[in-house]
Amino acid sequence: MTTPVMDPGRAMMTLLSPAGKRDPYPLYEALRSYGPLLPLGPGQLVVTGHAECARALREPALLSTDGAVQDSMMPGWRDHSSWVWLTKNMLFSNNPDHDRYRRFFSVGFTPRRIAALQPAVERLIGGLVDRLGTLGEGGAPVDFMAEFAFRVPMAIMGELLGIPEEEQAGFRGHIGAITTALEPIQDLAQLLPGDAAMEELAVYFRDLVAKRRAEPGDDLVSELVRQLDTTGGISEEELVANFMLLLVAGTEAPMDLIGNGLRLAVEHPQHAAALREDDSLAPGYVEEVLRFDPAAQALNRMAVKDFDFFGVPLTAGTKVTLLIAAGNRDPRQYADPGTFNPYRTGNHALTLSGGAHYCLGAGLARMQAEVALPAVLRRFPGLALASEPTFRDQLVQRGFATLPVKLG
Ligand code: HEM
Numbered sequence: 001m002t003t004p005v006m007d008p009g010r011a012m013m014t015l016l017s018p019a020g021k022r023d024p025y026p027l028y029e030a031l032r033s034y035g036p037l038l039p040l041g042p043g044q045l046v047v048t049g050h051a052e053c054a055r056a057l058r059e060p061a062l063l064s065t066d067g068a069v070q071d072s073m074m075p076g077w078r079d080h081s082s083w084v085w086l087t088k089n090m091l092f093s094n095n096p097d098h099d100r101y102r103r104f105f106s107v108g109f110t111p112r113r114i115a116a117l118q119p120a121v122e123r124l125i126g127g128l129v130d131r132l133g134t135l136g137e138g139g140a141p142v143d144f145m146a147e148f149a150f151r152v153p154m155a156i157m158g159e160l161l162g163i164p165e166e167e168q169a170g171f172r173g174h175i176g177a178i179t180t181a182l183e184p185i186q187d188l189a190q191l192l193p194g195d196a197a198m199e200e201l202a203v204y205f206r207d208l209v210a211k212r213r214a215e216p217g218d219d220l221v222s223e224l225v226r227q228l229d230t231t232g233g234i235s236e237e238e239l240v241a242n243f244m245l246l247l248v249a250g251t252e253a254p255m256d257l258i259g260n261g262l263r264l265a266v267e268h269p270q271h272a273a274a275l276r277e278d279d280s281l282a283p284g285y286v287e288e289v290l291r292f293d294p295a296a297q298a299l300n301r302m303a304v305k306d307f308d309f310f311g312v313p314l315t316a317g318t319k320v321t322l323l324i325a326a327g328n329r330d331p332r333q334y335a336d337p338g339t340f341n342p343y344r345t346g347n348h349a350l351t352l353s354g355g356a357h358y359c360l361g362a363g364l365a366r367m368q369a370e371v372a373l374p375a376v377l378r379r380f381p382g383l384a385l386a387s388e389p390t391f392r393d394q395l396v397q398r399g400f401a402t403l404p405v406k407l408g
Contacts, residue, residue: 006030014027016184020395022391028323029329031323041082042315043319044321045320049327050328050332051332053322057299057322057350057358058354058356059309059355062304063086066087068093070155072302074185080191080194081198081202082197085244086198088241089238090102098236102356117367120156124156124267125375126375129375132144132147141408144405149400150255152258153250153251153255154382160220161208161247162295178194184395204317208221209243212225221243224239249361249362254365255295256398257290259403260289262373262383263385263403266384266405267340270284271342273340276374282369283370285373286369287347289369290351291349291351294324295398299321299399302317303318322350328349333348381407381408383407383408385405386405390400
């Protein structure tokens with residue numbers, strides 16, 4: 001049992017500091033030492049337990065941050081186009097809208113559709129590994145995040161949505177600004193970069209919808225525009241809002257999964273060597289990266305009624321912070337949780353959520369990382385860090401800003 005190292009209020013504050021975001025794991029242990037559920041004053045509950053997070057994600061009385069929830073959490077949000085658009089997508093809505101959106105978009109993410117994408121994913125990753133080799137010729141340091149980890153999911157989303165290759169790299173700034181709007185906000189002005197990015201993306205996707213309506217292709221945008229025009233089900237604005245969600249959700253977190261997975265391979269050469277030799281180890285390796293150093297660390301919910309949650313009385317309006325990255329290291333769930341062990345069995349990481357909002361792109365996220373990481377390790381067996389990585393100033397979607405490598 002860990003002994004309390006700091007009071008829980010201070011641990012939560014420290015978590016939001018740059019140092020806390022760089023290394024949140026000791027702070028999760030400090031919070032866990034108070035138990036899996038930590039009421040922080042009236043109206044706020046922090047959850048660090050695995051079973052408790054898993055249950056919370058499936059509890060209908062705990063709502064995702066929709067417009068009505070945001071009215072009580074972040075008054076003034078309606079003046080900010082980032083959140084105005086976000087609350088029109090499936091992630092930030094509750095029923096009946098959530099089911100309606102999810103049903104509409106699910107056709108793009110059936111296991112069959114994802115399996116059919118695999119040859120394209122392999123081709124795109126092959127091209128990006130070649131490109132990395134050219135950039136790193138003669139031992140030149142290369143930023144793995146910009147030159148590979150971002151480009152892989154961006155190329156895949158480009159293929160899926162029909163975004164031309166030459167336009168893809170330009171989206172990285174927009175995507176970063178929008179995910180920053182999901183972080184805990186002290187001042188609404190912090191939303192301004194996300195607002196501007198969202199407005200530009202909305203113009204882009206409105207235009208893309210118009211183009212594909214006029215001239216359909218075999219991409220998902222064309223297919224869903226056709227579905228909207230024949231069967232309806234959602235409005236054009238909701239269509240655009242959810243395409244923007246797909247672009248952002250489909251790139252930023254997979255980028256971090258690939259970045260974190262590579263860093264862990266460098267730190268654990270024996271696991272990297274095994275992965276290089278045997279492709280069948282890739283699913284276990286990727287699952288353990290998701291558990292051990294997750295791209296998504298925290299999720300928010302709000303209680304919609306008074307009820308008892310594992311013995312803690314919650315009142316309507318209670319803000320519930322699910323520290324899923326802490327749940328992923330809960331010793332009641334995992335033996336030796338602080339050890340990176342790709343050979344674990346029964347690894348039910350919380351990183352892709354659960355319940356109604358379970359990640360729609362989970363299969364695609366896993367598949368691309370399972371292809372990308374062995375491909376890089378095989379092509380560059382001498383890959384090493386060129387200098388220390390830097391972190392983005394984010395906790396909800398935590399990951400590297402830069403990861404300089406030498407390809408050997
Ligand atoms: C490592 C990669 C990924 C991680 C860690 C991740 C994580 C998550 C999490 C935690 C949620 C639910 C949040 C909540 O319950 O409040 C979610 C939902 C979602 N994700 Fe992912 N995701 C990843 C990749 C992807 C990809 C590749 C796509 C699309 C191509 C995608 C699309 C979505 C969508 C559309 C939702 C909303 C589902 C809903 O609300 O019903 N994600 N993801």
